Amino acid sequence: MSMDTENGTRWLSEEEQRAWRAHLDVSRLLMHQLERDLQPFGLTNNDYEILVNLSESEDHRMRMSDLATATLQSKSRLSHQITRMENAGLVRRENCESDRRGLYAVLTEHGWDTMRQVAPHHVASVREHFIDLLGEADLKALYASLAPVAQHLRSLRGRA
Amino acid sequence: MSMDTENGTRWLSEEEQRAWRAHLDVSRLLMHQLERDLQPFGLTNNDYEILVNLSESEDHRMRMSDLATATLQSKSRLSHQITRMENAGLVRRENCESDRRGLYAVLTEHGWDTMRQVAPHHVASVREHFIDLLGEADLKALYASLAPVAQHLRSLRGRA
């Protein structure tokens, strides 16, 4: 059982380094590229993700908290974000009958139209820069590897 | 040759979606977690990455542009970032003899000490939340899959 140790630290092996850096680089470069591909439509990655979530929800609406959780943002950040999108006419806030503290973020007509127009381009972008560069076996393996990692990280999310 | 098409768009299959979302989730959750693990040392991921780059460079120094390229940041962002780190005493700017437009970012004593203190914790963090959750085969496969993607994306980086 090797320790690769000097003062007790297990540094990364060559191979581990390479995998780690590849993941890091891809994740940053990819976000950057997707952002650029959305730019012509006047949307950011963040905008788009929210549109997706609302589009896929019952009645095109979601409680602010749920949306925050789904998109991994803080309440505060989401609140600002929704304000901007509201100003852009993509969503509107609506209050919640059953819990008067609560609010829904609701897709507007314009938001829905935008979504329908942009989605195909976005998918194409994801394909071009990621999915289509991987074989089917790669995709399977990738998912199998990363799903547990995501699981682990999500469990840590609720904090200590 | 399936097209999975409706109006010509090749939507993602179940399997593709899953892989894609896994990658997305891991990359965001992971950055978030690493950031949190650096917090006790008063560093951000950004700070840390710059310290790493400088630490690994000849003479603990790097030209601003090279550092910007290496860390995938804009010149402007790096400039601000270095200013902050300069105020924190981690780096200093030094001008370049051979090209009088140029500047070096140089690690200070304090920057180097900080690096030596923090690195072991950071590596532990990377292991705990990523590397050690993957088998050796996973790591190999991951690298093999992602390296070409990174390559592709880097080639697009120089802009249109």
Next chain:
DNA sequence: TCCAAGTGGTTAATCTTTCAACTTTCTTAG
């Protein structure tokens, strides 16, 4: 019933990132 603690969400202040404009120095075509 009442109130203490918890939830849902916003707001203001602060920090970071982006965008566009600018200065200085270098390079190169003529």
Next chain:
DNA sequence: CTAAGAAAGTTGAAAGATTAACCACTTGGA
């Protein structure tokens, strides 16, 4: 040798993100 353009870097303002404090409503006991 010189002028035009490119490269290196900075700057200030505007946009976005984070933090902490806050208000309004709910809930779960005593």
